Amino acid sequence: MKKSVFAVTLSFALGTSTFLPLAAQAESESIVFSAEWDTPEFIGEEFEAEDLDGEDKVWGFLEQHQDSFRIDGEVREHFKVLDEVTDKETDMTHYRVQEMYEGIPVFGYQQTIHVNEDGNITSFLGNYAPNLADNDKLTKKPKLKSDKAVKEAIKDLENEIDEKVEKFEVKPKGNLYVYIHEDQSYLAYEMELNFLDPQPGRWKYFIDAHSGDVINKYNMLHEITGTGTGVLGDTKSFEVTKVSNTNYTAKDTTRGKGIETYTAQNRYTQPGTLGSDSDNDWTDGALVDAHAYAQATYDYYKNTHNRNSFDNKGAKIISTVHYGRNDNRAFWNGVQMTYGDGDGRRFGQLSAGLDVVAHELTHGVTERTAGLIYENESGALNESMSDIFAAMVDNDDWLIGEDVYTPGTPGDALRSLE
Helix, strand or coil: CHHHHHHHHHHHHHHHHHHHHHHHHHHHHHECCCCCCCCEEEECCEEEECCCCCHHHHHHHHHHCEEEEECCCCCCHHHEEEEEEEEECCEEEEEEEEEEEEEEEEEEEEEEEEEECCCCCCEEECCCCCCCCHHHHHHHCCCCHHHHHHHHHHHHHHHHHHHCCCCCCCCCCCCCEEEEEEEEEEEEEEEEEEEECCCCCCEEEEEEECCCCCEEEEEEHHHHHHHHCCCCCCCEEEEEEEEEEEEEECCCCCCCCEEEEEECCCCCCCEECCCEEECCCCCCCCHHHHHHHHHHHHHHHHHHHHCCCCCCCCEEEEEEECCCCCCCEECCCCCCCCCHHHHCCCCCCCCCCCHHHHHHHHHHHHHHHHCCCCCCHHHHHHHHHHHHHHHCCCCCCEEECCCECCCCCCCCEEEECC
């Protein structure tokens, strides 16, 4: 089918090319139309504008193409020039333009227009949404005030994260836009909710300016890959959250409802302080291991058994390292995993063992499935299940705890399943 269509198309093009006006040929080659809006998203033809000054170049260019943009009336009512930047090295000038409707900016619909050293426009890039007048709600005054929209967003946010936010890093402010979402246009307030406690977040909200409903929301914190050195000197990669250029947190939101790793800073507290680093090159070995191994254990259960976290509902996985001083324990308390640093003789830092992490997290799986009572035979089965799955996750040998037990004795381990 593809060959026959191509042949017909080629035949048609060859048979009619001599009758196609040169102007139409040039336009077809220099203008790319948006599949969504059928308006230009790229114009690559040169527009002679050396006789025009400043922004008049922009208006002259847009007026020449207003039919392609499907604009009736004055072009200047549909755009606003936001910025003008001249590159001294190339002597080119770049204009940033914003689509407007009834004096209100259309969110995300900005364009760039480039002028060469001779003063002529060489290209246009961006999207333009036509026919906004078809939605009469866009011309009505907002029923909701800006501060009320902010309150609605904060209410929804606290339901989303299931915690109360006491302080925002930047005071939330509602900005009125025409907002296009899923083929619908809305009069909406856009705002950013930026906070560090009880967990870092930078949420973008769009609130319907008439109903107060949430149109769209998303967290803008950047999930990126961090690297760090584990307790045993090995380099690991793991997902973290970029809060700023000098603040990265041990929070992974790519798995279930998240994986977060905290430090008790050698106090007997849980969960403690969320792990952080200034340059994303992590040097707290215990925290590096706990975070990376929690991710590895989650991945094992998801990829091998299609289980989404320990409750199969994406439950957040929380770990705390540096618990107490010289503490020889690693444990699951029904809510989270906790690791001591060991006394250096019987145990080293307990989060350094992948099988130790997998063992503790499996207690959470057992608790949410069989619910084995932790005493007598059922307690023994509970421990055995954790050992079995620990050996499956850390599958290079049949030893349990070999990386953390008696660090001064090579080849030793807590148990062997061989």
